[in-house]
Amino acid sequence: MSRNPEEPVYNRIEEARVALGLSRQDLADKAGVHYQTIGYLEREEYSPSLVLALRIAKSLNQEVSDLFSQTPFKKGK
């Protein structure tokens, strides 16, 4: 359930999470959300609010702009 299906938000949450060796539950605990929400975010079925995007970026030691984009990420970048 995207906030606006016309304007999808792409992300690299799964890639960053796996790189840190975190499970979905670990990231959910850090970001203060339910683990299912992390699944929805990783599948790009839900676009987070700015506050949640900032919390996730902080939990993954990344900048929001590195993690979220309005255009699809190129693989391996």
Next chain:
Amino acid sequence: MWKLKDAKEIKILGITVKPKNKIYWIEGVTEKGVKDLLNNENSKFRWLRPQRNRRILVILMALGLLLTSMGSYWPTLKTNLNLSTDVSLIVFTVTAIFVIFAMVLGYSFLRIAVRSIADAPDELLDERQIAVRNTSFRYAYRGFETIALAVILLMIIGPEVKMFQPEGNDGSYLMISMLFLGSSLPSMVMAWRERDI
């Protein structure tokens, strides 16, 4: 941030104190109850979580609601089925007790199946769960409106029904099923629509 309510128990001067479990009277849930259901490690009632099982529960609940509302038209049905007074009394009593018990059980299972998200207050949910809950309420409200309109039309053009009638069609069963419908419809919508709960 650590909060007092998150602590399982606190020891003060050798005395163990358990923080109070907050009760949300309007929502009809407790903080511990919702947190237990939201906890992934809680394996209780896990069989209720797959969407297929949730949808079966929604269908059973809808059938239960239909049966309960039909109780209002039992005198008319009884006449049409040519049942004797004794047989009809037994059939009606047994069915009514069974259906109402099943409805209460179904309603409880439905709330468990959706982890009480449809009833929980904002402070116990994350932003996606709040959005899902709000969408379910929006659909449930529209659904209830449509069903209420259908019931009003049935009362106008269908067999005569009056409230609390010892003889004739008693509208109180229709009222009971509408009350059950109103309280369980948001959970039913959520159980039906959401892929993962």
